[in-house]
Amino acid sequence: MAQESQIQLEASEEQLVYAKILEKGMLVGLGILFITFALYAFGIMKPYIPLNEISRYWGTNVTEYLHNTGIEPGWAWVTMLKYGDFINFIGIAILAGVTVLCYLVIIPTLLRKKDFVYAVLALLEAVILAVAASGILGTGGH
């Protein structure tokens, strides 16, 4: 009984795997975000929107912002990574994407433990997050 309590006091195998991936993803994402922001803010990489002009756009709604700047929404930022402002999206995407990876990684552990209900729930969550990330649900403005 005491041994059972000790086992329950410790986090489950899938919880520890999830935590490990989440931690690594968070550190990598934040690290990249800080480096790319320094490249942007210190003018090492030329931004698409000059820094002294950005304040013209941030007071308008996103539809006007996209229209006035000619920026394409969705995953178009991937094609604009040569610009200092858009390179920041790498770190942001890692931070927003690491959870999908966490869910996918724990599925084999759950299946091995014959925890089929949670394996299905984890797969469903990964699909939902992937759909949200994909841009299928709509891109660009109001």
Place this chain on the structure above:
Amino acid sequence: MGLISKAKLLIWLFPVFALGGIFPEGGHATEAATAVAAGASYAWWVWALILFIVTLIMGVLAVLGGVGGGVLFVPIISGFFPFHLDFVRGTGLLVALAGALAAGPGLLKANLASLRLAIPVALIASTCAIMGAMIGLALPTNIVQICLGATIIGICILMLTAKKSEIPDVPEADRLSSALAIYGVYHEASSGKTIDWKIHRTVLGLGLFVIIGIMAGMFGLGAGWANVPVLNLVMGAPLKISVATSKFLLSITDTSAAWIYMNKGCVLPLMVVPSLVGIMLGSFIGVRLLKIAKPTFIRWMVIGILAFAGIKALTKGLGIEFM
């Protein structure tokens, strides 16, 4: 009123007046023009620096006041800064997400956040957060601003009235939570006891997460203010498990909504990074200050600031001049 009481009152009201006095604001009709003019009148780095300082203070207050950074960020930044609500909500979600990502691994490893409890809840909350984000981005800004103001005032009332239960009495786990094996054990350091916990009213709790998810996505707020009461008071999870699971839950709920805002173009790195660094650094300082600060006083101050920001959002949405 004694001198000390007056001094306390002044300290309490300082952040409110500071926010109202420093940052320019126009009525609803002139919102965009005022915002552009105000934004253009300072160098870009001044705004980045102001954002950093304000979010640093928010980070400190959030920890001491026992709220998430996201719930302070959206009403205050949208109410008193020249940034459009679309960008503020996108940034708010990423700020709350970064905080949850930073805390999540430690809470999971310590077995305070329960993955088993979070997975079904997150599935509902994140799906609804996507819907909320899409609704929020489809509605006119003034309608969202009015709803945001009303929500923030509601949060203040919730903070004033909601009770907490360290270890709620759950006589029997319900059938759904038993089938999903949602239960656990944790060590309560303050009493030295090992606490077995289980939950009940799972269907009702999951139903409430439909509303929480929609609101989180619609307003770009972290949803800890709602997660904790539902997990703790409705579903009967111990307070520590509720707080930790709620914090971890935000890393999933906010992820789904953040992608919608990102794909819509509502993310400006110049707003995101200074805010994110400010909140995280502020939280770090806040944790250190927690040992010497008076949490009750700070909590009252946070409620006061939130109420002020809520009224500001409401009046801004209605096009009424307010400070």
